[in-house]
Amino acid sequence: MYGMIGKITATPGQRDALARLLLSGSADMPGCLSYVVSEDLKDPDALWVAEAWDSKDSHAASLKLPAVRDAIAKARPLIAGFDAAAELKPIGGIGLGGK
Numbered sequence: 001m002y003g004m005i006g007k008i009t010a011t012p013g014q015r016d017a018l019a020r021l022l023l024s025g026s027a028d029m030p031g032c033l034s035y036v037v038s039e040d041l042k043d044p045d046a047l048w049v050a051e052a053w054d055s056k057d058s059h060a061a062s063l064k065l066p067a068v069r070d071a072i073a074k075a076r077p078l079i080a081g082f083d084a085a086a087e088l089k090p091i092g093g094i095g096l097g098g099k
Contacts, residue, residue, distance in 0.1 A: 001033070002056040003088035010045045014078040019047055021078065025071025031058025034095050045080065052090045 010018040019037050026035045033052040040046035053059045062068055 001090045002053045002059055003051060003090040004059070004085065005048065005050045005088065006085035007040070007083040008047045008049060009043070009080045009083055010047065010078050011080045012045055015039065015045050015047060018075055018078040021071050021075040022047070022049060025065070025068040027067070029058075029062040029065065029068065031055060032062065033090075046083070052095075 008018070008022075019039070022037050026032070026037075029035065031054040033054060034050065035052075036050045038048045038050070040048060051059070053062075063072075
């Protein structure tokens with residue numbers, strides 16, 4: 001399995017719009033086991049995105065999907081920066097089939 005978690009900072013006042021765009025491209029991504037967008041409770045402009053995939057290849061393939069590419073293009077102007085990120089190897093948990 002393959003996972004990622006990252007903190008994205010929106011331009012001031014655009015966090016809700018950015019969250020909607022990130023979620024809009026995530027409905028049908030083959031190989032995606034979990035895709036969660038969360039608001040940072042201490043930073044009004046920050047979002048955290050946690051992803052779990054069946055493989056790194058599935059994640060890479062998702063970036064070529066038209067809905068994902070469209071969401072990324074629309075989101076770019078709303079992003080002030082990427083503050084933290086990590087690649088992970090999920091080993092289990094709810095929604096991951098206990099793997």
